[in-house]
Amino acid sequence: MRSRAAGWGLLLAVGLALPWLIYPVLAVDILAWGLFAAAFDILLGCTGLLSFGHAAFFGTGAYAAAVVALRLGVAFPWDAVAGAVAAALLALPLMALSIRRTGISFAMITLAFAQMVFYVANAWRSLTGGENGITGVPRGEVLGWSLSPAVAYYYAAFPLVALGLLLCWRIVRSPFGRVLLAIRENEVRTQSLGYPVSRYKLIATVLSCALSGLAGGVWVLNHGFVALDAVHWTTSGTVVVMVLLGGMATRLGPLVGAALVMLLRDFLSRWTDAWGIATGTIFIAVILVFRQGIVGTLEGLVAGRGGPAAAPAAPPVEEAASGLR
């Protein structure tokens, strides 16, 4: 019990100290991508659904937050929350269609939908600015405090992201999350027990997409700028890499993965434009050594030494991949 409280305290301390350890804009990026990855893991780690189109929801959240902040003058945090709502509204029809398939077909359909969103964002210039994107998105103020300084925005975004993360973690460790795990483990059996599996999947995907949209909202206000790369398929790929790197179906895995990728990208892009090659190589190396991701493998080691019983672990990467029929 005491070590758990210490763990939470340490996590909070790292969170609060982060903008003094690295520059604040990068710190907010880690928060936003960490939330995105945690929301994504509700589907990948917990439900066993690989969405390859989550950029559509992250990006929709970003565009929606930018539009309501810039044109309607909606203040923080409601502009970011509007991003979550927009992503959920988009997810409802798209995911209702996508979840009719599983495995690799689900991944392909979500990718196709995300590409549609990309082309719509490109073509709808009056709303999205097309290739130029939307610039000059104001952060506004909260309770009279201007959020223009990057550090101030970090501390405003921190509680919002923390709430989002707590919701992600609660979803995974709730009675609902148990049913999602059951679907991951054995979909036919779950249905035969009397669970309407499609309805569960739809709720899970909409929750995941809404939280991804919230992450997009936090992210866009950080940069004051959003362009097509937010809805590009590489954004979908990045979040997959983050979750696999950190560890699926672990509490901290998505955060660790997001932090690692963002820090590596920041560090390497100072030296070379080919930072993607380096990140990819590191990704392969880590997955070869830590088959369940960094956090997943470490948790496995601790549990193996008679530590507290770990939550139901995700299968190793190759087992998850072999399930993608």
Added chain:
Amino acid sequence: MATILETHGLSMEFRGFRALDGVDLRVEGGTVHAIIGPNGAGKTTLFNLLSGLLRPTRGRMLFEGRDVTGLPPHEIARRGIARSFQITSVFPHLTVLDNVRLALGARTRLGYAFWLPERVLARFDEEASAILASVGLADQRHRPASALAYGQKRVLEIGLALALHPTLLLLDEPTAGLSLEEIARVVDPIRRVARERTVVLVEHNMGVVAALSQRITVLQRGRVLAEGTYEELRAHPAVIEAYLGGAA
């Protein structure tokens, strides 16, 4: 005794192959009704239709007098038909207790509660323990299902079906792959649960069929070949030729 389950002309075709061809079945409430037949006779297909995993290409199914043809599996489960699977189908990475909790939770709406902590599932623990004790798995409750021996998984499979409190229990080869000693451990729980509900049993082991069932339907190539008690069928020439004769 009233008829609890009937099928009329139930047929299933897979790309021109008739797995089931006009099967009429009547199961009386409170009995154990065995379905036997050689491999490929359509026994598992029949179960997949009865539990909603497949939709029949023709024919109707009535459960407690109501048409359940073409209902999805979760709806059929809610009406009171539970099944076990021939190929062991439990949740491997979850503990034995969590497996049973899931089955118990299926009758509630608690599964939608994504805002509640999972400790609320402890409300099922008492009943789950009783079920695990009745199938002899009480001491295994905290092990992951994947760590169980094969025979124990088969028993857990039955425990999951029991946790649904079904009026009709479909057991697909509960003794498949078990040793003689393990078979005895499975037969007892089945006999006990059959006192309170109707059981339809697909089984290859004739000893088990004779010991448990009051009525037997013999399937062959997707059709009903014969129906009767064990004694009647033992004397039935077509059955002897098609099935029992081949085995003896």
